Amino acid sequence: MDLAAVDFQREEELEQLAVLFSGNQVPSGARPLAQAYAGHQFGNFTKLGDGRAILIGEHLTAAGKRVDIQLKGAGITPYSRGGDGRATRKAMLREYLISEAMHALGIPSSRSLAVVETGEQVWRQEKESGAILTRVMSSHLRVGTFQYARHFLDVSALQALLTYTIERHYPELRDVSNPALALLEAVMERQIQLVVHWLRVGFIHGVMNTDNMSICGETFDYGPCAFLNTYDPATVFSSIDSQGRYAFGNQPGIAQWNLAALAGALLPLVATDEKQATELCTALLNDFPRRFTAAQWEMYAHKMVSQALKKRDKGFFKISWPF
Template identity: 50%
Template structure:
């Protein structure tokens, strides 16, 4: 029996310049490794009467349901600052769109489904390791409250992805508000196709920002809305110590969701210059660079839509500059508020930014674990006698003592019950994150021994990140020196 999905496709009705038909690889064997039934219910997908073989056929792309879009999306992009005019979905297929139970339009996208017209010399496959990482990290990001694409299903295939060495290939079915990127605008703008730049902008407004349809300046406001969402997104990444790793313009979704989890990582010990991506040799996308790179990407979006902002180029540039001038102040205000909450402050004062910065500097000098430090601060607030928890993370005891004294004085300026303050802090400081060494353990077991027990072990705690229980005590701890992961890979 063919799986029925209530598709309501819209992207395929855009002009053909934006997409091309795609036929996924005819994998002869498929095995369903994971399915997100909670997300399936949210999407109103009728999984109940179907066995795993049928679901594996659907979400590998081999057995597309009636009404599936089956297309590869076109886009360009700046990759590490270098413009590539044609990229597109070289190893992914848009299965189709559905309306979820909340009336939101959502894409179902198959990553690793085989070659498309945009594959160039690539095989269109996704190694199992990066697919496992995306499944675990995207669902963890959702649980943390960060806007993100989500993982619907993971299918192991009988194909081999040849990289540095042969790897088993998998398909991850991911769900997004859309897959329209800054690079999608760049693709048509680079061709001097102003009419299709306008069509795409109108589509994005209708799909993501419908209130702007009534604006007297819809395209100026569109740029402002996208910038606002990016400021929120980068704040969310950084308050949890997340490093995307490959913030090319083709990896920035105009919906404001985290997309493309290739070489991403959560830092262990705090370093402002932390990077893990194997391909980011010069640290372009390091932790502290993420806000400025988001602004750089937004500037490329502004260039692509300049003709929509005003017929006079000078006036259009001035409009774009005026919008983008607000990005860094917006981000910095959000960052101050987010970090104030992490150290237990209900309101922000002028000197709080310096208080937070001094903590981060001390953490860097003492190689303090980012996540564990803020979680232990929750205990120190609830019980002043629990100071030994944070103190033990510092190599130089005096650095903690000096900062703690400033912090305690600042807390006294706000009248709040210690128990309530600790409760609020535990709601923004997770105990469990997708630590690199655990993700690597899951990948190694799966790729080397067809063992998915570590993957399954992680799935539960990662979607309950603020719970600190005896069962997840080992997941909370930083890696031992021999376990540290210093590089991550996207699998392209």
């Protein structure tokens, strides 16, 4: 075998991948777009959108799972709002490492497929090397997507979004009597499990705005985020979170707050009578603390048993079960 030829072929393949993952070549059949969405940032509602991300398209995996492939830091979009649409190499490598760590820890998360250095300089606090991250998610639908549809589109568009979301992420809800209310409950259950996972490993999201809350229950947007070094519920990890809104210990309550925002967006589809719709959603949301506490204690129990079994296996003691 000609090793020189193999090395050259490998280098050629890497160059082709770099062209693809840098956005300089659009895959055949793809129609890239920047998504529109709205959301509550630190409690204030604002119109948003992908300011530095381009959705390349959907992809069906070999297992038949549909995923979104997105380039982050690829340049200016219609939603950049004066920004440069770029990302730094340091930040993109950080997202790559943390998202893959979260996946390895068994926590639903976006995945990072590649980081490509652009060769351009990006100005933040100082001049840094630019890069583009290729991000993969079950989808980029978020609470803010529904907020956008509710505030800026008509009810038929909101209904179409609901139908699409159920078909893509919750097909078991296709034939329920109240799809909007059922979706709210399903998203609530996934968010409860997700935040319990965060507490399990000491993860602080840092920016739990409604635009960063995934409808499919995955962690994403690894900007200001960190893992606790020492336990302190008041720990924050965002330079602009001066009030501690998104502190580690506040994450369950913020998840419930964000779900209330989703409920508000879904109200016209829950019931034609707004009072009735509000009562149905309120009754469901009021059950959040009970469900969250049950899931949290179940997580604690698993951790305690897991640690006990590890110590037993190392010969520290024997476990005698009373049944």
